[in-house]
Ligand SMILES: Nc1ncnc2c1ncn2[C@@H]1O[C@H](COP(=O)(O)OP(=O)(O)OP(=O)(O)O)[C@@H](O)[C@H]1O
């Protein structure tokens with residue numbers, strides 16, 4: 001089976017330091033894949049390769065092949081703007097813009113040139129509903145996004161990404177800054193979003209990975225140790241390192 | 252000595268120094284206000300100055316100061332905005348950028364008399380612009396530019412990098428991320444900086460004596476033709492500002508009430524600069540609240 005996003009032989013260097021040592025990972029459409037592994041193993045680094053956010057950092061060298069729907073993500077002819085719209089990202093810290101909830105979600109659309117107010121309104125509402133935060137913000141949609149709780153802010157950020165209609169959503173520990181109730185709301189949201197989107201998520205929360213993901217990849221020191229269905233990984237991992245990690249024996 | 256005593260002595264010293272600073276400031280401002288405010292009247296603010304007779308006002312000087320400030324901001328703000336954005340967002344970390352930063356640093360520490368004389372030689376004499384509001388505005392831009400640039404750079408830099416990543420990850424270009432997200436988020440800081448620098452520009456005298464000149468020719472407030480030499484809007488006319496007026500009245504004033512005029516003008520100047528500061532504080536807070544909470 002060929003996935004929506006295929007990576008091959010991924011090497012990444014920060015200066016002379018090799019952070020990713022060459023591995024292949026393919027992601028299937030409409031699945032949730034989680035990346036797990038101890039701190040510093042390269043999960044964020046890898047995730048940021050997928051929408052080229054590492055381009056912003058100086059002295060980063062990336063080798064390997066990254067294909068999204070068969071097209072090379074790193075080809076010079078790629079439209080970076082288009083790519084980042086198609087492969088959206090949600091960060092560890094909720095980072096809404098210091099504007100109203102409405103503007104947060106509408107901003108991407110407006111700056112991308114959409115003028116039709118009616119259409120924008122509709123997308124804003126849909127996106128907030130999809131991100132399961134509409135009921136909590138609908139009466140104060142013109143209030144600053146910063147005046148909401150962390151969990152609500154994170155769901156507003158998810159809505160902001162959904163509004164530009166991505167195909168893949170990258171999430172770097174989206175619930176690590178949140179309380180258990182907010183986290184479980186976001187987990188529910190993700191499971192529902194799966195039918196329309198492909199989700200690739202980094203998490204340190206093993207229960208979370210086992211609850212919501214279809215596939216899990218275990219990274220260790222820049223190497224891919226094991227990549228399989230979540231079911232198999234958690235019940236019967238084939239690599240000793242994986243079972244050690246899942247049993248909390250290191251990391 | 253045990254740590255507790257050391258601590259007490261340190262705190263005592265700090266309070267003493269703070270008290271000294273506050274005392275100096277209060278007595279200075281108090282003295283100027285007490286001697287000057289009684290002389291401020293509607294007549295004083297709205298009549299023209301006198302060279303020989305008493306009873307002169309500061310109408311033209313006041314207007315000149317405001318107009319000069321306006322022109323200075325028009326010249327310096329766009330340049331400072333551009334350089335601030337470049338330094339904060341685009342400048343690579345290399346020696347060229349360091350040279351630019353150092354240059355700005357040096358420019359901001361040049362004595363104002365030196366800049367004034369330099370502008371006198373270059374613009375007033377060499378380029379035949381003459382004593383004029385324009386020459387004055389250019390000289391003041393020299394001071395204002397470094398301060399404003401640094402202020403804008405810092406305001407932009409203080410916006411969290413998470414905001415930049417959020418913008419870029421939504422597929423916005425770097426330019427749109429800056430103008431659409433980072434700049435609006437930095438507006439409160441930038442406004443505060445503009446108003447504070449306006450206060451400094453407003454009080455500057457040394458750089459203006461040789462550029463905007465020391466004379467206040469009769470101007471017509473009903474003449475809106477910018478090119479007419481008697482129009483109040485003509486940027487090519489010489490224009491004595493309030494700060495320069497104070498200097499002149501004190502050094503060569505021969506009117507019988509020179510002392511009173513000088514105290515009154517000083518009081519007006521101080522009051523306006525205090526207002527600038529309060530305004531900066533107030534607008535800064537207001538904008539920040541507006542951006543970060545309910546509106
Ligand atoms: N900007 C950078 N410059 C240099 N080295 C970096 C940079 N970012 C990360 N690294 C290094 O790359 C390796 C992988 O880091 P990365 O942030 O991808 O880890 P991670 O798996 O996301 O960890 P965590 O779970 O703590 O978020 C680490 O050894 C780290 O020190």
Ligand SMILES: [Mg+2]
Nearest residue numbers: 043044045172
């Ligand atoms: Mg990380």
